[in-house]
Amino acid sequence: MNIGNASKLRGIIDILLENESRINEAKPIRYWYPLSLATYGTDEIIEALDSMCSFRTSMAEKTLQFERQFSKWQDSADAVMVNSGSSADLLLCLLLTNPLAPMVNPGAEIIIPVVTWPTQIWAAMMAGLKVKFVDVDPDTLNVDLDDLESCITSETEALFLVHLMGNPCDMDRIGALAKQHKLHILEDCCEAMGATWDGKKVGNFGVGAAYSFFFSHHITCMEGGMVAAASLEGAEQLRLLRAHGWIRNVDPSRYDLSSHPDIDPRYAFVNWGLNVRPTEVQAGFGIRQLEKADAFGLRRRAIAERFNAHISKTTWLRTPVVSPKAVPSWLALPVMVHQDAPFTRSEITAYLESCGVETRPVVTGNVARHPVAKLFPEFRTRSFPGADKIHSHGFYIGLSPLQTDANVDRLLETFNTFLERY
Ligand SMILES: Cc1ncc(COP(=O)(O)O)c(C=O)c1O
Structure with missing residues (x-):
């Protein structure tokens, strides 16, 4: 693209995005802590x-x-x-x-x-x-x-x-x-x-x-x-x-x-x-996103480390065990509810949702428990006790590199408020 035009275009897109402040305006209406936030902006739109x-x-x-x-x-x-x-x-x-x-x-x-x-x-x-x-x-x-x-x-x-x-x-x-x-x-x-x-x-x-x-x-x-x-x-x-x-x-x-x-x-x-x-x-x-991948990764890691450290101090929740040889690149923040907890996974996720924190199960949970399993004999071979635990006790919340420290503070507070009841 002709450089002169590209810089004019950049100005127009910046105006359209109101200097990128519009990017995540739409999503947080229901959730102030949604699963994800848009990580693309003017650079990617110009390429497109x-x-x-x-x-x-x-x-x-x-x-x-x-x-x-x-x-x-x-x-x-x-x-x-x-x-x-x-x-x-x-x-x-x-x-x-x-x-x-x-x-x-x-x-x-x-x-x-x-x-x-x-x-x-x-x-x-x-x-x-x-x-x-x-x-x-x-x-x-x-x-x-x-x-x-x-x-x-x-x-x-x-x-x-x-x-x-x-x-x-x-x-x-x-x-x-x-x-x-x-x-x-x-x-x-x-x-x-x-x-x-x-x-x-x-x-x-x-x-x-x-x-x-x-x-x-x-x-x-x-x-x-x-x-x-x-x-x-x-x-x-x-x-x-x-x-x-x-x-x-x-x-x-x-x-x-x-x-x-x-x-x-x-x-x-x-x-x-x-x-x-x-x-x-x-x-x-x-091309444009990959230039930002390492910075996104560092921010994701920093938020996840803070969140995981906080959850590790609680009695009834835990985050995944990480091997000393591993450096995770968290997509999201998964949490397991202790099986003896005085509340269920549904109770905590309903509370988080009611407070504006979006949640999801740990993807399929045990995939053999889904309706689709009826269609294929592969799913009907045996039981999977580990997967069942994830199915019943696991959930995750979002992790965006654009999430602010103030929102992470508020997220930890929201967990505290729920856990203080027990
Ligand atoms: C582990 C895993 N595999 C495959 C996929 C499929 O990727 P896509 O949604 O781009 O088709 C996903 C999507 O979230 C995933 O989490």
Whole structure:
């Protein structure tokens, strides 16, 4: 975009946003402490307008630029942008069963924690994998390591982890199990962008990792996602799977079309595939948001540390246990109500909601308890006592890097007022 125009545009957008003070005006009507606040502003809007005004809205240079910046930030071999975190999960699973370069046997078993965002599960099922659920530890909200160990059989070929709420899984023990049983590791990092285990960013422990750029996530593209790939070959397959199975977005010289003289290389299909491409508008948002990711992460961490320290002094509430080797990147502030507490999870969340603090359950809770479970036999295999505890006693409240200290003070006061009754 012409620089002169961009600066005029900046002035106009600043006026429209009233110097960004309008950004979060709409949301807090009901909640002064909502789940999330808009983290984008003039920079992202200018990028979006730039794409629209130059008629470059379909996937092109900005997507490539964002992918390069993301893989550098993540320290992965490559990164492939998609239209949502759910699509990122789906491509990761399709990578395992990819017809052009399969990594597992047909119908291979994949282990997935029973408390997660459900599209992680649908992704595996839709990719033709056989899902086996593993229980979740209510102390960490992550995979129960003993249950995991006992779930692995000779049928198991992959493990799809989730670092729930941003708390990293124990990658030492999981890595050792994966090595011992020759399991492929996939990571759902949609809630954990920037978290580390033993100094290494989560998402770098296996074949690849999924990220979500939904509105409330660590960075936002409004909607959007990314697959961080551990190898260039994997990224190439992901690009085929992302867009139609055609060779347009990969190096065409790798695909010998000499025996297909009737095929126009612009429409040459070498694999199966979907269309889960992002737009340039989303990628433009991503480029600007990624520049702010570290600052957002620090602020999220500071608020979470304050909140967790406060909750740790209470009798009836606790926050997740974090390993000394982990540095979480909290997506939200999860809380577990002690099972002997003189109040229920519903009572505290109803109170918080009535005070203007937005709450949610810890995503699915035990996903096997949802109506959808009736549709699939995978859900009806056994009980999951750890997940049940999270289902009945867990909830979370929001965590925005834009939240003020005054609001955090008020939040802690609100918890105190409730707890003083008991
Ligand atoms: C763990 C996890 N996986 C996947 C997703 C799906 O991401 P999206 O909403 O971008 O499709 C989410 C969304 O919140 C999530 O929390």
